[in-house]
Amino acid sequence: MDTKTSPASEQAAPQPYRYRRRTLIEPDWRRLPGWADVTEEEWRSAQWQRAHCVKNLAQLRTVLGDLVDEAFYADLERDQAAHATMSMLLPPQMLNTMVQEGAAPGRAYTDALYDDPIRRYMLPVASDRRDDWPSHPYAQRDSLHEAEMWAVQGLTHRYPTKVLAELLSTCPQYCGHCTRMDLVGNSTPQVDKLRLTGKPADRHEAMLDYLRRTPEVRDVVVSGGDVANLPWPRLESFVAALLGIENIRDIRLATKALMGLPQHWLQDEVRAGMTRLAHTARERGVQLAIHTHVNAAASVTPLVAEAAAAMLDAGVRDVRNQGVLLRGVNDSVEGLLDLCFSLLDEAQILPYYFYMCDMIPGSEHWRLAVWEAQELQHGIMGYLPGFATPRVVCDVPYVGKRWVHQVAGYDRVRGISYWTKNYRTGIETSDPEALRRRYPYHDPIYTLPETGRSWWHEQARTVAV
Numbered sequence: 009m010d011t012k013t014s015p016a017s018e019q020a021a022p023q024p025y026r027y028r029r030r031t032l033i034e035p036d037w038r039r040l041p042g043w044a045d046v047t048e049e050e051w052r053s054a055q056w057q058r059a060h061c062v063k064n065l066a067q068l069r070t071v072l073g074d075l076v077d078e079a080f081y082a083d084l085e086r087d088q089a090a091h092a093t094m095s096m097l098l099p100p101q102m103l104n105t106m107v108q109e110g111a112a113p114g115r116a117y118t119d120a121l122y123d124d125p126i127r128r129y130m131l132p133v134a135s136d137r138r139d140d141w142p143s144h145p146y147a148q149r150d151s152l153h154e155a156e157m158w159a160v161q162g163l164t165h166r167y168p169t170k171v172l173a174e175l176l177s178t179c180p181q182y183c184g185h186c187t188r189m190d191l192v193g194n195s196t197p198q199v200d201k202l203r204l205t206g207k208p209a210d211r212h213e214a215m216l217d218y219l220r221r222t223p224e225v226r227d228v229v230v231s232g233g234d235v236a237n238l239p240w241p242r243l244e245s246f247v248a249a250l251l252g253i254e255n256i257r258d259i260r261l262a263t264k265a266l267m268g269l270p271q272h273w274l275q276d277e278v279r280a281g282m283t284r285l286a287h288t289a290r291e292r293g294v295q296l297a298i299h300t301h302v303n304a305a306a307s308v309t310p311l312v313a314e315a316a317a318a319m320l321d322a323g324v325r326d327v328r329n330q331g332v333l334l335r336g337v338n339d340s341v342e343g344l345l346d347l348c349f350s351l352l353d354e355a356q357i358l359p360y361y362f363y364m365c366d367m368i369p370g371s372e373h374w375r376l377a378v379w380e381a382q383e384l385q386h387g388i389m390g391y392l393p394g395f396a397t398p399r400v401v402c403d404v405p406y407v408g409k410r411w412v413h414q415v416a417g418y419d420r421v422r423g424i425s426y427w428t429k430n431y432r433t434g435i436e437t438s439d440p441e442a443l444r445r446r447y448p449y450h451d452p453i454y455t456l457p458e459t460g461r462s463w464w465h466e467q468a469r470t471v472a473v
């Protein structure tokens with residue numbers, strides 16, 4: 009190319025990603041037949057949102073009516089009966105972010121709903137699932153073995169200095185790919201859920217007691233489920249008790265509801281209570297933060313930004329996002345960067361992690377291969393500030409979160425990656441091999457070359473995998 013004679017505009021190659029500010033939009037819920045008369049006041053009410061969650065096909069029909077073809081409802085019904093690991097639970101706020109631009113009733117609307125990134129993981133249908141390998145042969149209900157690592161019921165002690173406290177097993181919304189499908193939500197025809205036993209107050213006290221006598225733990229992820237489903241006084245008293253334990257320096261409250269039901273976090277009682285907790289945390293030099301779970305830019309609406317701002321105003325140190333990489337939802341550099349910039353620029357939410365979808369049953373159509381995750385990590389580098397560039401991580405069974413470029417070995421033909429670790433989990437204190445072992449993780453089989461796919465077919469035929 010003759011650079012001396014070409015105009016500048018012809019010489020400049022476009023950047024792979026072009027940054028632009030995105031104006032947040034609260035889609036008008038009145039475009040949906042079932043909510044045509046819902047007022048702004050009702051929409052902003054957490055009670056109204058909870059009372060009008062969509063839990064079954066009949067309720068979905070009431071909202072969408074004839075916008076959608078019968079074939080879609082039948083597809084959804086088949087999934088609920090034969091595949092779903094999570095029951096249906098969609099707050100109006102989340103359903104309203106699907107097909108935001110609208111479409112003509114019938115085929116066009118149905119196609120737009122099928123293609124919608126939020127629909128793909130919140131309302132899975134049977135035709136989404138793979139026929140060849142719907143589940144990986146090594147998929148497991150509790151794929152991260154969290155219950156195996158419970159120090160006391162609901163308290164997973166996997167890392168040396170931090171624990172996960174599962175205070176409850178429900179959420180205001182149920183995600184199709186939920187990694188805690190073993191425990192969280194109602195049983196489905198496919199999955200009889202594990203149940204927490206005993207009184208919640210006794211379980212929570214046992215957790216606090218463990219933390220008081222385990223001074224090496226400094227960091228508690230308070231989760232579930234979703235803490236938004238805990239009555240506020242109970243959550244406040246648990247967090248206040250944590251703040252009274254000298255060794256606890258970091259507390260993170262896990263709530264997808266900040267996005268799925270922001271109305272919850274905007275209630276007066278919750279804002280006042282969070283202000284009290286944040287004030288005590290500051291006095292004691294403890295970092296109190298909120299971690300949420302947003303997977304698509306379309307989910308970031310003005311109400312979500314308002315809820316995040318309310319929590320920052322209350323005094324929490326940060327609101328951070330932990331998304332999940334899902335095929336068809338956010339598996340492109342553009343999709344991830346659009347989401348990260350919407351969170352950071354428009355809602356003051358810090359992009360923190362993107363997890364690879366875990367190896368639970370029925371998740372193969374959502375999961376990405378490690379090499380795909382590495383490409384996405386590479387693709388998003390350099391656009392966001394370093395402090396807001398999320399790490400793409402693989403949560404490796406019996407290991408924990410590893411940055412996807414930390415892989416220690418990788419058989420690309422069979423799709424088996426190998427990982428190492430530098431600490432013992434709570435169940436390996438006497439295992440001499442724990443730090444020398446290489447721990448496997450598996451790519452979806454359909455992403456493998458033909459020789460790899462044949463190998464897995466042969467394994468399935470001859471060996472019980």
Ligand code: SF4
Pocket residue numbers: 178179181182183185186187188192232233234264301
């Ligand atoms: S909000 Fe989190 S815990 Fe609840 S269903 Fe979704 S992924 Fe699972």
